[in-house]
Amino acid sequence: MTIDVDAEGDKRVVVNRRVPGSQLIRESIVELIEGRRGVTVTLRCDESAALIELRGEVGGNVTIQCAVEWRPILFLYFQKGTDFVNGYHASKKISSNKWANTWMSQDKAVHIYSLKVSHGGDYDCLVKYNDSHEIHKYVIHLSITANFSKPAVTLHPIDDIHWLVTCSSHGGYPSSEIMWNVPESPMVKAVNSSETTDPVTLTINRSSTVFFNCSGGEMKNLSCSVGGVTSDIFSVCEYQTQE
Known part of the structure; x- marks a missing residue:
């Protein structure tokens, strides 16, 4: 699926689109910063790509690594639904609105600790490289488990x-x-x-x-x-x- 979005400075852009055979997909593109107006940005989802499955336990930690390429990254945003989780931007520091129980390492991996049942579900990893106007989306599903007490x-x-x-x-x-x-x-x-x-x-x-x-x-x-x-x-x- 490819969706074209006109970047509007720092404005948050939300796109709704109905895809045959699936429910309404709501793509939330966070802070498309291109340095100039009128640039066409393409969100590219490879629907044939396998869903990345991860597992974590209540109270434990999990590390989520997006499938980034070895070329300069403009930004990498990690979100759950429309909630911003953590991220990186090459030209500015992202210090607000991050989940308090997360941090991002230098290799652009997102670490989530003190896991709760509510942390389970689908996450989107949105990546934009310096040499491209495409935003690549990867989907990660996190399953949360907790051991029952001894009966x-x-x-x-x-x-x-x-x-x-x-x-x-x-x-x-x-x-x-x-x-x-x-x-x-x-x-x-x-x-x-x-x-x-x-x-x-x-x-x-x-x-x-x-x-x-x-x-x-x-x-x-x-x-x-x-x-x-x-x-x-x-x-x-x-x-x-x-x-």
């Missing part, structure tokens, strides 16, 4: 032959179901399952409750797991000695 198991004996067991875990991302490592039996039945999202961190909390009929006796070496993290081993239907 906590709570036993609720109802009477000698009926037990409820709850397995709960928090702080994971993306969502994952709780799996019960218990015998397949009509004596075991899932009765409740819930999922909530932390309004601040956007991580997931999961809980699941299973009903056990103990008429067949004690069940040992049981556990539950979520997101690859497994609880401690537990037993149910242990008959209590009456005093």
Whole structure:
């Protein structure tokens, strides 16, 4: 896809264009500084190019390297949607509007630290070289994950032959179901399952409750797991000695 934009000094230019087979694409070109008016700038997106996939963990760091060529760069802008993240300009210092948790190294790599779930998604890297009026766009997708806590198991004996067991875990991302490592039996039945999202961190909390009929006796070496993290081993239907 090629979009022609007339640069207007330091003015921010936003272009809307509908492309067959896709949704409305909103290209935000940040501060097209060409040194003179009336210059035609071309935004060139190579739609056949593979999407760059990166992964990061909540609380961790990630380094994003745009595919720049070995020739003088006028500017390199890194953004998420229309939000400016960080960047470089050959003739001026960019000190404002940058994400506070980012920095750019001399090799033009953008480093993001203290990652959050909200940092996941598509990023655009916009590069313009000194010897060209084209702006090259590269798309990077960042996937964020968070490990679920070790599942906590709570036993609720109802009477000698009926037990409820709850397995709960928090702080994971993306969502994952709780799996019960218990015998397949009509004596075991899932009765409740819930999922909530932390309004601040956007991580997931999961809980699941299973009903056990103990008429067949004690069940040992049981556990539950979520997101690859497994609880401690537990037993149910242990008959209590009456005093």
